[in-house]
Amino acid sequence: MAMVDGDWTITRSTGNIRYIGDDHGGASPSYATVIQFHRWLQDFADQEVSSGDDQLDITDATPSERSTDNIITLKGSYNIDDMAAEHLYDGSIIQGTGGTEEYYDGIVNFGNSDVQIQIIQDGAVLSDDWWNFGGGGLNADATAGISHRFMIKTRTAGADIDGRRLIGTSRTFGNTYSEFKINGTSRGNNVLALTDSNDLNNETAEGTVSGWTGITNTTEGYANIDVDNNSVDEYYYSEWNTNQPTRSINDFYERMKWLTRDGSSSTLYGLNGELFRGITHQVAITPGTGTWVEPESLSWGTGATAGTGQLLAVDDTDATSTSKLWLQLLTGVPPNANTITGNGGATGTAGTVTERTISTPFIGVSTGSAIIGAYGVGIEKADLSAADKVFDLNNAQVLPPNNVTFTVFGLESGEDRVLVTNDASSNIDYDQMTLGVTLSGPAENTVNVGTGNIPADTPSTGQLRVQLDDGRYRLVAYTAHDGDDEFTIASSDWQDPDDATAGNNVFLAYIDKLAAAANEAFTTVYNSDRTLFIRVRDGGGTPIKTFETTGTLGSNGGSATAIRTPDV
Template sequence: MAIVDTDWRVTRATGAIEYIGDDHDGVAPSYATVIEFHRWLQDLADDAVATGDDQLDITNFDPSRRSTDNIITLINGYAITDTEAEHLYDGSIIQDGGDTIYDGIVNFGNTDVQIQIIQSGVVLSDDWWNYGDGVYGAGGLNYNATAGISHRFMLKTRINGNDIDNRKIIGTARRFGYTYSEFKINATARGNNVLALTDTEDLNNVTASGVVSGWSSISNNNEGYVGIDVDNNGTPEYYYSEWDRDTYSINQFYERLKFLTRDTSQDGLGSSTLYGLDGELFRGITHQVAISSPTGTFVEPEYVWWGADATFGAGQLMAIDSVTAGTKMWIQLLLGVVPNANTIYGTGGGQATAGTVTERTISTPFVGASTGSALIGSYGLGVEYTDLTAADKVTDLNGNVITPPNYVTNTIGTVITGDRILVAPWDGASLDTNNDPEIQKGQMTLGINLTTDDITEIAVTDGFDTAIPPDTPSTGFIRVTDDDGFERRLHYTSYVGQTFFIDTDDGNEDFAGVNATSGNDVYIAYLDLQVSGTSAQYTAVYDQVGGDRDLVALVRNGGGSPIKQFISGWSFTSSAQTLNAIRTTDL
């Protein structure tokens, strides 16, 4: 639209050029391009005599000069303020001899995208550029749907002769329920500077924000450097978080983390804090910094800074591999430039010298992506390993994509309290004299002689199976055949390599009276218990190499509710299995 003369005035004595029309949410706010603004000023400047509140005519100093249709300089003391800048677009306004500059911003995106601006380390609180046609969210300011433009406006990028954060701005689109996006302008130039922010409905984010706001038990157990053995190989990988999704699904976890970093300008649900930063400002790790000569103690998280003037920069510490003797740290850059062989200072008193800096690719949203049933995690984002499945993927701080093992749960159902269950290995073919599946008791062999009481470790070697098989439950029972042929029931709390660690204290761990000789049979009792309830289950990692495991399941009860023995072949596969016992009364 052309400039609306009655919405503007010029004061001769001060050189103030003022917008006096309606505000963005008023009845009839008006807007003009910078070239229209310049033409209007020049039209006033050639008047014979000033009239009304436009105190400008041919007798006054020239108010403006045009470099291009998109670059206008106010001269001879004429100037605008931030208020007027909000009603001009499609270019830059330079004034105060170049000490103050407003640069043009154009976003190419869907008309209804709502954007926020991060400048100088903060999210600008007044997002007036989202008022299209006088209504928040009804298109961006000065949109042109035909040209694919959602927003056109100006931002101040220089004040008092100093560039604001090197004229760097970051545009974000984080409307909850929609895809998130981000676009960075490293240094605005005169004229128009392009953002490319779009959003579409996120089919994996359909829960109402008011509902997701209540999922507060989804939490981060550790803000900082943490080791998690996601792939269950015995060696932890390192991340900058350890999220717990509680009882929620992996997709609900994805929605919750989107909620924590959403655009909060209109929903009234308040903001969140992540790593000491407002959720809207939080972007995740942007840089990895090698460090040397550390002193003092860094705190995770904390504000860190380095350099001065042209070399000044600041960020938020997300993780450091040692708070007192670190060699690497991971930050979100907030202000200025990245460190370059200068001293990094932490607010907690830590110091270190910066070395090689590696920029890391951020994800939008910061959690990564969801397929609806699986998470593709962002760089460095850690999740409790028990909250992940083989369908999920996470990326550690070394940039390695980690795939969790496939934890599978096998359940025996239709049992009652007092039933005794034993689940043991089977070869899938061998039958005993009763024509029932036969337990393969030589799954492993004893690797040492057991000759003392209070045994706490049992070493095993290969039998018909590898010692110790990859699909062995993390804790449970083994059966060890002693020299009298009795199969001792021993509980293990963990295992490493080919050794089980035993905590049994019921006498089965005592071998001074009856030894167990190296080479005797040892097998895993996948379930070995008296039932309390109506089912029993165990969980283990599915062995992708070894494949399915054949099992034999026995259920007995000779007590108050006697039944005939139930025995059946069973299997442990890549998906959960339930075997319902048949309780045939023996009364």
């Protein structure tokens, strides 16, 4: 395209050069390269006498100067505004001097023709993405593989806008995500390389994924999780609950993309989802004062050393004991031997800074059936399978054990009592374990079943049935076990008639409850195939005959479905 005379005006008294044609969504907007703009000005400048609204001729000062075809300087008082800049491309415009100097720098994106891109500048996503009008990019050159050509203001009032740093992103929901940084624009054209394509693991409708609110981050900040089940915690900056088994691991991946998509109104760690990128830097800290808040805004330095960020995790919120923190850089440069101050007043001195690789999307990669997590992203260990991988804040790969789930379907919520135990010839395995120490005190807090008798695949928390001396089986919740002989229970009274003598039966009640939904499930770490006994009873207003069956908890989990035979 070229300059369209009727779309522009030049005002002699002010030097204002303004675009007055149709806006991007109008009937016939026009666009021109910066060299075409310069030639157009020079055509007016060599006229005998100006006419109409283009007030420029041989009697006026020279309006522009060419350094290259991609770098044009407006001289004297001649200037363009932001609207005019939106209709010029393929280079830079420099104007003003001293405290009025401004740069509009050229951006060229090499990518597919329909990619939609966003620009992050000075710690914010630019709200007006006018360069995406028309379903693709403005001023594309398909032959050269260019999807967009436009200009962005990078200097104003004689000062660079955040060091002329820009981040380009592409986050169209349903497509792959990408990111590209420009660490300080130069005059002329600056390259982005943002592409996208259909994400075969992100094919669920956006409106459907928006309703998956059961997926939550239970810990925004430093989280200790024993993902590999080796009794030693690793540390992450999140602990996501994937809402399993209602939602699959790929559903979780899609939800994370939805939270951070173009146009997101969600908030993660105090930032808009579209701005959230994850950890960019790990910072060693010399302790200071105050209390860190996860998350909170951070600032440091002055002038060339200044920067801001968002605190995503800290190894100790007591700033007098802090040794490391993790942040997302928002503006300026990373901290470097200067004092970091939190919004809540905490301080610490930056030591060694380690830049961390950003993943797009921030959560990592989905294979469709497994997640390969990005740096530092933590997920509840019960929600992970042996096919998943996560990376802790030391950037160490952590492999989960094979967490498997057994589900009983076909239940009537609020009506059915469901019991799942180990199987013994199609019945409850009453003596799966035996009591090793008598329970008879007023405040017992452990159930001992003897050395080596807790099965290897026992869930980390759950329920037991303990045979009392009068023959009843008491239901007891346990909050932990040592994998050997002891279950930890809440302090409770086991005095007569609720006493249980050593040698009495003890068995795991994998599910033992009044159904609260149409299906009930438990999750544990797979060790070897286990045959389970399942019993469902409903003696209420619409009774059914007792349903009993067996099922196998295998390496891929297992399930059973209650058959509801009316008992009338």
